[in-house]
Amino acid sequence: MEKKPRFSRREFPPREVSPVSLALLFAAILLLNALLYLYLSTFDGALGRSETDPGLCPSGYFRLGAVKNCSPWLSCEAINREVRKLKCVGEGAVKKVFLSEWKENKVVLSELTNSDLKEDFLHGLKMLKALQSKHVVRLLGYCEQQFTILTEYHPLGSLRGLNETLHIPKYKGMNTWHRRLMLAIDYVSVIQYLHSSPLGTLVMCDSNDLDKVLSQYLLTSDFHILVNDLDALPVVNRSAGKLVKCGHRELRGEFVAPEQHWPYGEEVPFKDDLMPPYDEKIDIWKIPDVSNFFLGHVEGSDVVRLHLFDIHAACKKQDPAERPSAQEVLDTYRKVLTLLIREAAMPSTREML
Numbered sequence: 001m002e003k004k005p006r007f008s009r010r011e012f013p014p015r016e017v018s019p020v021s022l023a024l025l026f027a028a029i030l031l032l033n034a035l036l037y038l039y040l041s042t043f044d045g046a047l048g049r050s051e052t053d054p055g056l057c058p059s060g061y062f063r064l065g066a067v068k069n070c071s072p073w074l075s076c077e078a079i080n081r082e083v084r085k086l087k088c089v090g091e092g093a094v095k096k097v098f099l100s101e102w103k104e105n106k107v108v109l110s111e112l113t114n115s116d117l118k119e120d121f122l123h124g125l126k127m128l129k130a131l132q133s134k135h136v137v138r139l140l141g142y143c144e145q146q147f148t149i150l151t152e153y154h155p156l157g158s159l160r161g162l163n164e165t166l167h168i169p170k171y172k173g174m175n176t177w178h179r180r181l182m183l184a185i186d187y188v189s190v191i192q193y194l195h196s197s198p199l200g201t202l203v204m205c206d207s208n209d210l211d212k213v214l215s216q217y218l219l220t221s222d223f224h225i226l227v228n229d230l231d232a233l234p235v236v237n238r239s240a241g242k243l244v245k246c247g248h249r250e251l252r253g254e255f256v257a258p259e260q261h262w263p264y265g266e267e268v269p270f271k272d273d274l275m276p277p278y279d280e281k282i283d284i285w286k287i288p289d290v291s292n293f294f295l296g297h298v299e300g301s302d303v304v305r306l307h308l309f310d311i312h313a314a315c316k317k318q319d320p321a322e323r324p325s326a327q328e329v330l331d332t333y334r335k336v337l338t339l340l341i342r343e344a345a346m347p348s349t350r351e352m353l
Contacts, residue, residue, distance in 0.1 A: 203283060
């Protein structure tokens with residue numbers, strides 16, 4: 001009987017890798033790491049935007065457009081002589097806003113509309129003058145006697161139009177999870193700046209619902225966020241026992257923090273004098289809701305939300321003292337962005353290896 005041949009395991013000699021191949025592989029890995037480093041640096045630079053913004057001038061001066069030199073803030077006389085109104089683009093309780101022109105530059109002229117709110121208007125001007133930074137819209141001039149303020153124009157408008165802007169063909173490439181997360185980082189950066197400002201711990205009081213919050217900020221053409229409306233920024237000073245109250249009426253709804261609700265129940269009529277004050281942690285409570293708007297519903301946004309779940313849960317603690325600081329939230333956001341970008345780059349690294 002003929003025996004079937006037995007198949008034995010074939011031994012392959014170890015494959016030799018030429019020095020040239022090793023060198024190429026090593027070079028490829030170095031190149032990938034360099035590209036990843038540059039990519040992360042670009043995002044870190046964009047989201048952090050170094051405190052020493054080259055566009056900023058000394059206090060009392062501004063730089064606009066391609067002009068290299070700083071100019072002094074425009075006076076009443078200069079505004080009346082050189083600024084030309086084009087059209088009204090908005091009106092709120094305090095101000096009417098006009099798209100205007102100054103030396104072939106589009107600018108924004110804001111005028112007081114309600115004489116009963118002079119103090120709010122002047123407070124907003126005081127804040128604009130004192131808080132000029134990469135986080136705040138650029139002040140170009142003002143006239144206290146005529147209650148007018150001149151600021152830089154940003155054609156994309158307030159954050160209320162963000163989703164509409166991202167559906168414009170020109171900006172569809174920006175509609176990604178990482179660009180949206182960077183906007184959320186910008187927003188928290190503004191809150192952190194206000195909480196540690198040169199004037200002390202400032203609270204963003206004009207923020208009782210999401211739409212109102214979004215109306216306070218501008219979207220720049222390079223997709224960053226600037227705070228634009230600073231009329232309601234009271235200061236907290238714990239060491240002096242100074243807390244704040246946002247307005248003189250009862251606040252309702254889940255968007256505002258629990259400590260902003262009337263604590264004595266429906267059976268006791270609301271009285272402003274009896275309403276307990278609170279601190280800057282009301283801004284922290286609102287961060288998850290605002291960030292949820294920024295993240296939207298694009299591919300990858302749910303993964304971002306998952307990574308932010310713990311810090312957002314901490315922001316929603318009932319006890320304000322247990323909520324994180326704005327700096328802690330900002331640090332977490334930045335770590336999540338870096339982590340997710342690294343994870344997104346990993347498949348390319350595996351293919352090269």
